[in-house]
Amino acid sequence: MDQLLKKQNMEDRNITTNLLLKQIKESNAIAYNENYIAQSSDYNFKIMEVAYAETARLYASIKMDIKNNNCTTDNCYYENLKIKQLEEAPKVSIDFIQKVIGQMQGTEASNYDVNNDYRYRVANYMLNSTPGFSKTDGYNLSLYLNDDATQTIVFEGPLFENNSLIINSAALESILDNDTFLVVNTPDIEKEMLKLLTEVGLFAQSDI
Numbered sequence: 001m002d003q004l005l006k007k008q009n010m011e012d013r014n015i016t017t018n019l020l021l022k023q024i025k026e027s028n029a030i031a032y033n034e035n036y037i038a039q040s041s042d043y044n045f046k047i048m049e050v051a052y053a054e055t056a057r058l059y060a061s062i063k064m065d066i067k068n069n070n071c072t073t074d075n076c077y078y079e080n081l082k083i084k085q086l087e088e089a090p091k092v093s094i095d096f097i098q099k100v101i102g103q104m105q106g107t108e109a110s111n112y113d114v115n116n117d118y119r120y121r122v123a124n125y126m127l128n129s130t131p132g133f134s135k136t137d138g139y140n141l142s143l144y145l146n147d148d149a150t151q152t153i154v155f156e157g158p159l160f161e162n163n164s165l166i167i168n169s170a171a172l173e174s175i176l177d178n179d180t181f182l183v184v185n186t187p188d189i190e191k192e193m194l195k196l197l198t199e200v201g202l203f204a205q206s207d208i
Contacts, residue, residue, distance in 0.1 A: 013118070017118035017121075021125070022121075040136070041131070043135065045126075047097075047143040051142075051143040051151075052089075055145070058082075062079050066083075089149075096172070099176065104123050104127055106120075106182070106185060107121040107183055111186045113184050113186045116183055119155065119160060120183050122165075126141055137158070138157050140155075146168075148170075152166060152169070
């Protein structure tokens with residue numbers, strides 16, 4: 001029963017928060033906030049710079065170990081594996097971030113289902129530099145390079161409270177490969193009805 005109530009409360013919160021976020025963005029209320037427009041806002045989360053801050057030094061160190069035959073595994077298997085991972089990491093990062101952005105953009109659809117996790121909408125606002133969701137406002141976006149060659153992106157900030165949104169690259173890849181999506185939209189009834197009208201021959205396409 002407790003689990004059921006907890007789930008129900010979360011569903012209610014998703015609906016109310018999603019609707020509130022949409023209303024706030026569309027109201028332009030923040031434009032009339034004198035305190036907000038008087039200060040600068042930092043939207044540069046520098047996720048690539050921070051994530052790769054130590055990789056050059058690590059790469060050089062591993063290369064030196066291989067050259068000096070100071071490896072921890074036979075034939076420098078581990079070291080060569082890490083070199084390969086580091087060389088491929090930037091491409092993985094770009095592809096991963098693009099996929100995350102693509103998924104979060106689903107929150108902008110007119111038929112966006114407000115039962116979705118509201119954190120997706122917050123994440124989309126952060127990615128699109130929406131007023132009120134900057135570093136200055138207490139939000140942070142981080143990218144981590146994992147030892148298993150996967151990567152993790154973490155969204156944090158006031159609306160996330162103690163429930164940061166964490167997405168792993170391998171998990172997201174698996175979801176997308178199975179034609180599943182993080183953000184679910186309701187059927188576009190109007191579009192489907194117009195399509196049906198032409199298919200059954202009640203109206204010509206030019207009339208519609």
